[in-house]
Amino acid sequence: MKTLICEICQQPIATFDPDKVRLPLEPGMFEPLEVGMQPPFHHSLGVFDFRCGWCQKLPFVAEFNTAEDVDPEKFPARLKTRDGYFSLRFGITIPPLDLKCQYCCKEYKQEYWLRKHEERCPKK
Ligand SMILES: [Zn+2]
Numbered sequence: 001m002k003t004l005i006c007e008i009c010q011q012p013i014a015t016f017d018p019d020k021v022r023l024p025l026e027p028g029m030f031e032p033l034e035v036g037m038q039p040p041f042h043h044s045l046g047v048f049d050f051r052c053g054w055c056q057k058l059p060f061v062a063e064f065n066t067a068e069d070v071d072p073e074k075f076p077a078r079l080k081t082r083d084g085y086f087s088l089r090f091g092i093t094i095p096p097l098d099l100k101c102q103y104c105c106k107e108y109k110q111e112y113w114l115r116k117h118e119e120r121c122p123k124k
Pocket residue numbers: 006007008009010011052053054055056057059
């Protein structure tokens with residue numbers, strides 16, 4: 001099982017089985033964080049009506065599209081998990097970026113600043 005993370009508030013909100021989750025997403029594909037808790041998304045909801053239990057926003061940033069020929073660049077159908085982004089198109093987890101300078105190993109919290117640093121890293 002993987003833990004679904006809200007992309008807005010970064011809180012864990014549900015779990016899912018990567019072998020069972022696919023497009024189009026349905027509430028029944030997600031389970032509560034702990035046994036005995038309420039299901040994270042009501043069974044009558046469509047995917048755009050899913051709400052994070054913490055921030056009450058749609059927990060996905062990516063646009064979802066159920067068409068087969070969707071452009072993965074424009075519609076990155078993915079779920080944020082503890083282990084990185086789970087690609088719904090390809091059924092694999094893309095590990096989180098290792099935000100370390102490839103030359104001096106300095107760590108960054110944001111990719112933008114890492115790229116800036118790498119452009120002019122003294123060890124480059
Ligand atoms: Zn949230």
